[in-house]
Amino acid sequence: MPVYNAASDAANPRKGHRLKDIPVHDPFVVADKENRVYYLYTSAIPRFTGLDRHGVLMYKSADLLDWEGPFVVFTVPDNVWAHPGHGTWAPEVHAYQGRYYLFVTLHNQERILAEPPEVWKINHMRGTAIAASDSPEGPFRLLQTDGPVPPADFMTLDGTLYTDEDGQPWMVYAHEWIQLIDGTFEAIRLRGDLTEAGGEPVHLFKASDAPWIKAEAKPDTKHRVYVTDGCQLYRTSGGRLVMLWSSYNKDGYVQTIARSRSGRLEGPWEQLEPLVYGDSGHGMLFETFAGETLLILHRPFRMPESRANIYAMRDTGVSFEVVRARDDLHGS
Template identity: 35%
Template sequence: MASKSTEFPYSIRDVHISDPYILADEKTGFYYTYVQFVDSKRFPDVKENEPCFYVLKSPDLVNWSVPKVCFKKGDFWADKDYWAPECHIWNDKYYIISSFRAEGKYRGCQCLMADSPEGPFEPVGDEPVTPKGWHCLDGTLFVDDEKNPWMVFCHEWMQVYDGQICAIKLDKSLSKAVSEPEILFRASEAPWRGKAAADGGLVTDGPFLYRMKSGTLIMLWSSFSERGGYTVGYARSASGTIHGPWIQEEIPLYALDGGHAMLFKTFEGKLMMSLHCPNVHERKRILLFEMEETGDKLAIRNEITGNWYNNAGGGAENWHYQSVCTEEFYL
């Protein structure tokens, strides 16, 4: 484990973040994550005066760099809702996929491109790739067996009540859609989804697709359960393709007010899941879990950051320790 230094002074236990997506970049040998805000008290010289994304990097997932601006609005069309940035490698370029909005316009998902994971990123195309007239968020990239790129995204529950997870095929430049949108499933299909949540609309958040060692294609996604608050579940594609049908796992992966999860492998080959918890903005921190696959089942092996110890929510809020966990952790 790397020690703290002036280059990596930011402990994972302190990183304030929503929807943490971690890129393990073999080319540079660093892990990267992207945020839309910074701790201005901790980093007063970093705060940007226009909407932007910041990048942080780490050699070990424990110690992270000072945030650095990797994209800022400039003459870009959107100035609101810079939400859930995630960075994918496609055709040897780095693409941030995120949600954006401007006053009086629907929220949509669009790609930004750079030659480096640290940017600077530039918009791909002039407008979102999600459908016109749809209120969308949380786009992610999926590449099918024919090497065709797809954006999987959420059709916002505020517009359709029963939130949808949808997919749309993209051109090779990731600048425009080349198919009609396809509804893959709705929030109400999850057996763990809380009944009480129906009074305020049924949320779909944070889709992420992963091909298991068994060959099974699964999708992580988030909504709200009865007692746990923000919750991560997953579904399996019965056909093994993006088109499903998608069969929902009955028991969620994590139901203690944490969500918007994704999976990645460390440079040593360990399967990991990241999410933020609790779902209270000022308290959001990264939780990192070691995961295990058994056939077509996915399960948590261990939470390693100590942030569950410090910041559990939902049904665990009254049970977590009031003292701060100071024990170091190792991957």
């Protein structure tokens, strides 16, 4: 496997990077309007970065064209439930009540979960943790060190922050197809300070609810499995609640969208047509300093070839739709 170029060497942050040169998976952007800085977050993988453990990298830009970095804003510490050598997936940063909160999926392959029947491989501890900082530039420190935020016996990933119409914070996450065969999205209430979860998880929808979905055949199982990945929630200008998420259709990985018929997190949820095809997904929306809504996602799925791609979006009041690819930002 090829190694990252200097643009991804965490020991040598520098200016002048372009998105086409930065290996990125599960990209997430924070637009800091007060300081007029865009922050881009992605995973830090030791074999590509030279770090001795997994973590999170950050790049920053004033114009979405020229980027400075990478800067290390989080590494998995010793003596916590997660293993520092087993991965950091889907990092995202949310401004909340005057601080910044990193949501990142951590792993411990040595902590085996009780086996449900007919799974296709061994389940290990995997779930989203929350870390906090006073700055989007970190460093971020874990709020809870003894386990992930979703139930520890659930194999989950890609937790994100959603605050409902009553001001209640939730973590919305994907419950792994590895454990369920047909992956789901679920939500769990968070304390007001985001330090821990409470109550029972709420089921939102399952991957096979999408009429265009394609089941994947996996080795060592008689099942065909359905993937849920990369949830992000937004309100349209018309007040409709939508969720970006990703899975597979007949041609590969896609960026898709669902909508709550009730306008509430509990749904019921309806599946809309995918937004972007071509081995693209795990996207999120953000607003530029000029007021334009953009979608950023990764393409292709495989690392280290994966890069951030950006699309101009239109808020239709009932959903979001792609206007055009911003090749001027991410390169041809």
